[in-house]
Amino acid sequence: MTVIEGSKSFAQAVSAVPNGVAVMHTNSDFVSSHQDEPFVVAAFFTPNYLDYAKGFVSNLEQHGIPYHLYAIGDSEWNAATRYKPSCIQRCRSDYPTRTIVSMDIDCRIKGPIFESLNVPSDVGLRYAGRFRARRSSCFPSTRVTVWNPTVGAAALLSHWRHLCATAPKALNDEALLMRAISETVGASISAFDPHYAGIEANSIWSSESDVIVHESIHNKERSTSKKLKHWLRDFRHKAFTCVTGRAYADWKYGD
Numbered sequence: 001m002t003v004i005e006g007s008k009s010f011a012q013a014v015s016a017v018p019n020g021v022a023v024m025h026t027n028s029d030f031v032s033s034h035q036d037e038p039f040v041v042a043a044f045f046t047p048n049y050l051d052y053a054k055g056f057v058s059n060l061e062q063h064g065i066p067y068h069l070y071a072i073g074d075s076e077w078n079a080a081t082r083y084k085p086s087c088i089q090r091c092r093s094d095y096p097t098r099t100i101v102s103m104d105i106d107c108r109i110k111g112p113i114f115e116s117l118n119v120p121s122d123v124g125l126r127y128a129g130r131f132r133a134r135r136s137s138c139f140p141s142t143r144v145t146v147w148n149p150t151v152g153a154a155a156l157l158s159h160w161r162h163l164c165a166t167a168p169k170a171l172n173d174e175a176l177l178m179r180a181i182s183e184t185v186g187a188s189i190s191a192f193d194p195h196y197a198g199i200e201a202n203s204i205w206s207s208e209s210d211v212i213v214h215e216s217i218h219n220k221e222r223s224t225s226k227k228l229k230h231w232l233r234d235f236r237h238k239a240f241t242c243v244t245g246r247a248y249a250d251w252k253y254g255d
Helices: 047-062 077-081 084-094 151-166 173-183 224-244 248-253
Strands: 002-004 029-031 039-045 067-071 099-103 107-109 123-131 136-147 189-191 212-214
Touching: 029 047, 039 047, 039 084, 047 067, 047 107, 067 084, 084 099, 084 136, 084 151, 084 173, 123 151, 136 173, 151 173
Parallel strands: 039 067, 039 099, 123 189
Antiparallel strands: 002 029, 029 067, 099 136, 107 212, 123 136
């Protein structure tokens, strides 16, 4: 692992960033010393999440996965998530011939990933959805996304970044990616195996077969009342499964 002190290249990475996000000039990026794969994992972290970034580095090193983790200034959680396309774009600039696999730093990897994330399109991602008889919805998850070094990927990424820098603060990065997808012509997108999509660990949607899981930092920082609310929800879902023999998510959203 190489630590880049006071990374000047990172400080020059973006000319437009979302409100509430400050580019850090003095902190360190984490860069793997092995860069012999056609993929590189990109992520970013704020100062208060430095320990989580170090843990993610250790996880990536364990599996021999090349990475570049970028340091940014402190910001509110929602504003920080909207920095994601700027991070990916910076990584594309640093590694122009490589496929960029963007991940949250609270993802955890349990095995080889690149073969299953080798998508044939410009961009690869997971769509999450709710499917009901009268109304269904579908939206992209940005926990794990794949960006090939293509013109189509660059066009979608550029528009997503613009929206994240200019749209109202109430909209998060996933909502803005959905808008960018609907407004970008010529970018091909494909879904990849959901076992590699960073599904929340120990949730009703998780599986023992998951290779990339998500252990949400944001969830860990919830207040006691919110933690209790989510614990009761999970308890009800598990009780439903015990009584009916069917997963709650399958019953509510369809198989």
